[in-house]
Amino acid sequence: MTETEVTEIEVIEKKKVVRHQERKNSQGRAAFLDSLPQIEELTPLEDTQCPTCQHEMKKIGKRVNSREVELIPPQLRCINHCQETYKCQECEKKTGETVIKSSKTPQLLLPHSLVSGSILAEVANYKFNLAVPIHRQKKIWERLGLPVNKSSLVRSVISVSETYLEPLVNLMTKExxxxxxxxxxxxxxxxxxxxxxxxxxxVIRTTKEFSKYPIIQFNYRHGRKGKTVEELVGDDYRGIIECDDYVAYNEDKHEQIKFGACLVHIRRWFINIIKDSRKILKKSLAIQIVKRIGKIFEIERKR
Structure with a gap:
């Protein structure tokens, strides 16, 4: 079998997508600048005397000479959450009873802590999205004037995770x-x-076909031991797990669970057979299986 034929098998049932090169938008910079809040800084003319006759000149207009993006450095400020308090004078006149009502202020994420919700959100963003360690973040916050240390930042992240995120994760696991x-x-x-x-x-996730909620959960473990399977789905799980052919997904080890083979991984075995067999016939079983799996993929793409 030729290399060209093997390549054709690999891309079988895949639609050819033609990507048109996008034209560069010459107005992109101007449009972006227009979308920002506009600050006008006027440079006054210091000498308004006519250089020819020395009379005072009259202002006839102004124009934008140049434009630039300005970064506003982050700054700290104190938000004082105040309550409004009302007293019923009518009740006090008639019955002598003092009736008082006060508004409810927002519940603080970490009461009595300098680490507010907005600060913690930035700490988490730096840590988990930008991979900036907490000890380096400490210097960032010190430059802004926030008196916090590494331990307090770490405790804040852990405390909020346990209080607010862990119940959500537990609910996802339950579903x-x-x-x-x-x-x-x-x-x-x-x-x-x-x-x-x-x-x-x-990684464990619900399916598009059978699930009420779209849930994707990432769980860290030190290794690939089979016991992790039951840790994730529970000891009494009686459903089907779609997976690859890794040894941890084994009905001998997990008798109550059914393991469904992933067609992508099945297809890969037959693709390897085709690649390794130079003289394989076009009507061979391996090629026919790859074609049939391709038809299944095509049906799934249309759903």
Whole structure:
């Protein structure tokens, strides 16, 4: 079998998508600048005397000479959450009773802490999205004048996670374990404090076809042990797990669980057979299976 034919099998049932190169928008910079809040800084003419006759000149207009984007550095400010208090004078006149009502102020994320919700959101963004360690963030906040140390920032992240996020994660886990079918996979991730500098993210998600809620959950584990499967879905799970052919997904180890084979991984085995067999016939079983799987993928793409 030729290399060209193998390539054709690999892309079988895939639609060809033609991407048209987008034209550069010459108005892009101007449009972006127009979308920002506008600040006008006027440079006055210091000498308004006519250089020819020395008479005072009259202003006839102004124009924008140049434009630039200005960054406003972050700043700290104190928000004083005040309550309005009302007293009923009518009740006091008639019965002598003092009736008082006060407005309710917002509940603080971390009462009596300098780390507010807006600060913690930025700490989490730096830490988890931009990979800036807490000890480096400490210097950022010190430059802004916030008197916090590394320990207080770490405690704040942990406290809010346990108070507000852990119940949400537990609810997601509860819903996942109700599902008749879930997807599961694991992938390595570099970790500095592991002996092998490697850990694993186990991903479990609900399906598009059978699920009430679209849930995707990432769970960190040190390794790829089979016990993680039951840790994620629970000991009494009786549903189906769609997965690859990794040994951890084994009905001998998890008798109550049914494991559904992933067609992408099945297809990969037959693609390897086709690649390794130079003289394979076009009507061979391997090629026919790849074609049939391709038709299934095409049906799924249309749903």
């Amino acid at each position: 996942i374990r109700k599902e008749p079918v879930v997807h599961m996979d694991e992938t390595p991730i570099k970790v500095l404090d592991e002996p092998s500098q490697r850990g694993y993210l186990w």
